[in-house]
Amino acid sequence: MTVIESVKRPQQTIVEGYKELVKNYESVTCAISDNMGRAGAMTADMKPLFEGIRLAGTVITAKTVGGDLSAVIKAVDLAQPEDIIVVDAQGNANSAFWGENITMSAMNKRVAAAVIDGSFRDVEEIRKLKFPVFSKGIVPNVGAIAGYGHVNVPVQCAGLPVHPGDMIIIDGNGIVVVPNEEAEEILNKTRSLLEVEDGVQEKLKAGATIGELIDIDQLMQNGFNYQERALEKR
Numbered sequence: 547m548t549v550i551e552s553v554k555r556p557q558q559t560i561v562e563g564y565k566e567l568v569k570n571y572e573s574v575t576c577a578i579s580d581n582m583g584r585a586g587a588m589t590a591d592m593k594p595l596f597e598g599i600r601l602a603g604t605v606i607t608a609k610t611v612g613g614d615l616s617a618v619i620k621a622v623d624l625a626q627p628e629d630i631i632v633v634d635a636q637g638n639a640n641s642a643f644w645g646e647n648i649t650m651s652a653m654n655k656r657v658a659a660a661v662i663d664g665s666f667r668d669v670e671e672i673r674k675l676k677f678p679v680f681s682k683g684i685v686p687n688v689g690a691i692a693g694y695g696h697v698n699v700p701v702q703c704a705g706l707p708v709h710p711g712d713m714i715i716i717d718g719n720g721i722v723v724v725p726n727e728e729a730e731e732i733l734n735k736t737r738s739l740l741e742v743e744d745g746v747q748e749k750l751k752a753g754a755t756i757g758e759l760i761d762i763d764q765l766m767q768n769g770f771n772y773q774e775r776a777l778e779k780r
């Protein structure tokens with residue numbers, strides 16, 4: 547079992563920058579994905595417990611072994627306010643890795659959300675508590691708590707590598723992960739892209755179509771043929 551207690555987080559101004567974007571723009575995750583090479587999102591089978599989850603926070607990871615929840619319980623204890631717990635349960639949707647009691651622990655630590663590559667239970671209670679959970683499913687069966695698992699090690703979650711201290715941003719479109727070392731650059735690029743999007747919106751509101759604005763006819767005449775291109779180079 548590996549338990550890493552201290553996590554290197556992005557500077558507070560960067561974390562606040564992402565929170566500000568989430569406050570001011572609706573589809574921040576889409577702009578972040580665009581800036582990460584049209585990637586960076588968790589898979590679409592990650593479902594929210596309720597609508598309207600909009601958050602940015604830093605990652606604490608729990609990597610489970612079998613159905614054991616011990617790593618999740620320990621991760622909650624190591625969290626700082628507004629952290630997001632990412633549970634790598636290897637996509638095991640037939641076992642619960644989170645429940646009402648763990649939610650109440652997490653709320654006592656002011657954890658912002660749980661993102662689980664697996665399932666959880668006590669769904670009605672957690673909905674009433676309004677604690678944000680994203681998961682692959684909901685199921686009553688839960689594993690033992692027998693001391694197995696790892697905390698704050700690199701993990702995967704829903705198709706993405708995730709490291710402790712990365713940024714997670716969640717809105718109505720889904721979840722994106724920005725690696726800690728790219729957090730500042732992606733924040734700046736995303737701010738700019740959202741401003742550009744505002745400009746495009748103005749043109750659309752004035753009656754334009756995207757096809758006109760990007761000259762789609764010309765683009766489609768230039769269909770790319772890699773064999774022709776390869777021959778040109780001989």
Ligand SMILES: O=C([O-])CC(=O)C(=O)O
Pocket residue numbers: 615644645646647648649667668688
């Ligand atoms: O107790 C467990 O193992 C999970 C659970 O149901 C809870 O956290 O309430």
Ligand SMILES: [Mg+2]
Pocket residue numbers: 645646647668
């Ligand atoms: Mg329970």
